[in-house]
Amino acid sequence: MKKIFLLLTLFVFVASVQAQDIKIGYTSAYLILPHVPAYMKAQDSLKKTETALTNTLMEKQKEFEAKVKKFEVDRQDPNAIPVLLETRARDLQKMQQEIAQERDLYTQELQKMQSALQTPILQKVKTAIEEVGKENGYTFILSSQDGMGQDNFLFSADKIDVTLLVLNKLGVKMTAEQLEAANAKLEAEAIAAEKAAQN
Numbered sequence: 001m002k003k004i005f006l007l008l009t010l011f012v013f014v015a016s017v018q019a020q021d022i023k024i025g026y027t028s029a030y031l032i033l034p035h036v037p038a039y040m041k042a043q044d045s046l047k048k049t050e051t052a053l054t055n056t057l058m059e060k061q062k063e064f065e066a067k068v069k070k071f072e073v074d075r076q077d078p079n080a081i082p083v084l085l086e087t088r089a090r091d092l093q094k095m096q097q098e099i100a101q102e103r104d105l106y107t108q109e110l111q112k113m114q115s116a117l118q119t120p121i122l123q124k125v126k127t128a129i130e131e132v133g134k135e136n137g138y139t140f141i142l143s144s145q146d147g148m149g150q151d152n153f154l155f156s157a158d159k160i161d162v163t164l165l166v167l168n169k170l171g172v173k174m175t176a177e178q179l180e181a182a183n184a185k186l187e188a189e190a191i192a193a194e195k196a197a198q199n
Contacts, residue, residue, distance in 0.1 A: 025138045025162040028145040032125055032163060034186050035172050035179070042117035049113060053106040060099050068092060128169040132162055 033039045071088055074080055133141045141162055144152055167174055174182070 021137075022139045023137055025133070025136070025141045025160045026144040027129065027141060027161065027163040027166055028143050029122065029125060030145045031183065032166055032170070033121070035167055035174065035182060036121065036125070036170055037172075038124075039118070039121050042121060045117065046110065046114055050110055053110070057099065057103055057106065060102070064092070064095050064099060067095070124170065125166070128166045129162075132165045132169055136162070136165065138162070 071085075071092060074088075075085055129141055132138070142152070144161075164174060164176060164179060167179070
């Protein structure tokens with residue numbers, strides 16, 4: 001009896017879903033953002049800031065390492081004054097802590113900057129997706145990729161991809177062929193960067 005009830009419930013659910021005109025589309029921020037000029041400009045700005053902060057930290061780290069090296073040499077000197085060595089050791093420890101604190105501060109600053117630059121752009125993308133959904137009668141627009149850029153779908157028909165519609169809504173005019181070529185180029189660049197990082 002339970003099986004019959006479950007089958008009837010399932011049948012009614014499927015029938016009601018079919019009675020409704022459900023239209024599903026998909027896209028992904030990972031497919032959209034690399035083609036949005038404001039996003040790419042924000043990425044360049046972040047990269048420049050990150051490079052500048054990294055270079056500053058590297059300089060301080062080199063200075064610290066040089067002082068440690070000199071300290072180790074001076075410590076071997078039989079004429080070294082213990083009190084002065086202790087003072088220098090404390091100074092080195094303090095310097096190491098300051099570098100670690102600065103690294104944490106830089107990381108926080110970069111995260112704040114990233115949020116400040118990207119949040120308005122992501123909001124525009126979200127709004128564009130909502131507008132495309134409403135204007136084209138979509139019941140759902142799903143994300144085709146997860147937070148790591150991995151595909152969510154095992155299969156999907158290209159005709160329900162709304163990426164071009166969203167890009168056009170954002171003022172980025174592209175054809176399907178241009179988008180495919182641009183995505184292929186981005187993928188090739190990502191693979192080359194990953195290989196370079198491994199070497």
